[in-house]
Amino acid sequence: MWNNKNKAVTFSFDDGVTQDERLIEILNKYNLKATFNLNSALLGLKGESVCHGVKVSHGKIDAYVIKNIYAGHEIAAHSLTHPSLTEVDDKTVAYQVETDRRVLSDLCGYEVVGMAYPYGSIDERVAKIIKEQTKIKYARTVIQTDDFGLQSDLIKFNPTVYYVDENRLFNMAEKFVSLPESGNKLLYIWGHSYEMDANRISWGRFEEFCKFISGRSNIFYGTNKEIFDL
Numbered sequence: 434m435w436n437n438k439n440k441a442v443t444f445s446f447d448d449g450v451t452q453d454e455r456l457i458e459i460l461n462k463y464n465l466k467a468t469f470n471l472n473s474a475l476l477g478l479k480g481e482s483v484c485h486g487v488k489v490s491h492g493k494i495d496a497y498v499i500k501n502i503y504a505g506h507e508i509a510a511h512s513l514t515h516p517s518l519t520e521v522d523d524k525t526v527a528y529q530v531e532t533d534r535r536v537l538s539d540l541c542g543y544e545v546v547g548m549a550y551p552y553g554s555i556d557e558r559v560a561k562i563i564k565e566q567t568k569i570k571y572a573r574t575v576i577q578t579d580d581f582g583l584q585s586d587l588i589k590f591n592p593t594v595y596y597v598d599e600n601r602l603f604n605m606a607e608k609f610v611s612l613p614e615s616g617n618k619l620l621y622i623w624g625h626s627y628e629m630d631a632n633r634i635s636w637g638r639f640e641e642f643c644k645f646i647s648g649r650s651n652i653f654y655g656t657n658k659e660i661f662d663l
Contacts, residue, residue, distance in 0.1 A: 434617045435653030435660070440609065442652055443468065443660045445573055445592065445623040447511055447549050449476060451492045452626035454502055459640050461505065463647035468657040469503050470511035470549035470573075473536040484631035491627055500541050507656035509547035510534040510569065517554040526559055527566040534569060546570040546663050549623070555589065564588045570663050573623065577601075581609060581618035587661060596624040596642075597633040606646050614651065619660065 435441045444460070444467035446453060453469060460467055475493050482491035494502055512518065512529040513536075521529070530548060538545045546569065550559075553575030563569050571587035578591045579601070594605045602622070609620045629636045647654070 435655065438651055438653045439614060439617050440612065440620075440652045441618075441660050442609075442620045442646055442654050443622070443657050444596075445470065445509075445549060445621070445657055447551075447623070447625050448472065448491070448515075448627070449494045449499070449511070450625065450627045451490060451494060452630060453494060455636070456626040456629075456639075457502065457506065459636075459643055462640075463643040464654060465643055465647055466506055466654050466656045466659065468507040468509050468547060470509045470547075471499065471533075471537060472511050472513060472515045472551075473533045473540070474513040475515065482627065484628055485633050487631040489627050489630040496540055499537075503541070507547070507658050508537055508541045508545060509549065509657065510537055510545055511549050512551045515551040517552050518550060518559045519554045519556050523558070523562055526562045530563060530569060531567040534567060544568075547572065547657050547661075549573040550575070560588050571657065571661050573657070575623065579605065581612065581620060583617055583619060590621075592621040592623040593619070594622055596622050596639070597628050599634050599638060602634070602642060603645075606642065610646070610649065610652075620646070621657075621660075 447470045449471035476496040479492040510533040513533045518526050534545045573590050576591040
């Protein structure tokens, strides 16, 4: 399916924070690909957040440099201002997502087709709006599947594993690389790069994971868009 390979690995990171630059250096070192989900109305804002009891920077990448910083990876939508989409009306859902998608498309120079739900907030109403009133072609939730099977509904796409769950992350990776060469299988990892500053998973441990999963001739490494062949 993927350049005649039956296994694929992809990453997805949310919020467009400045820690993404360090993350991308690690991904590039191991020739791995990721999709980065950005809130275009928040780009360039500085700030802090408390993550797992630790105060970390939550400053956002400046709009004028996202094309260069995320080069070789994929930019996707995450809504304009990161509201919980299940708590706003239909018009606001469509506006938040489609306007973010259009703005990001202009900034990055190609058509943005994907997104991640802010806070993982999704229900049938929101999914229907995304599908019918925007040009989004795939949208990621935060529901871990612990499974490598392909999914038919790309508007409610569930990732394999949340990367801060270190034991689960490595266990799933070991299972994945040991799978027989039959059937198409996907390892989909998601998270936020600032979580490594809070040591939910350390930067060093994440690099160990990247080294482990990378460089395998029977695995295709791509962005979400490439994985979904969009």
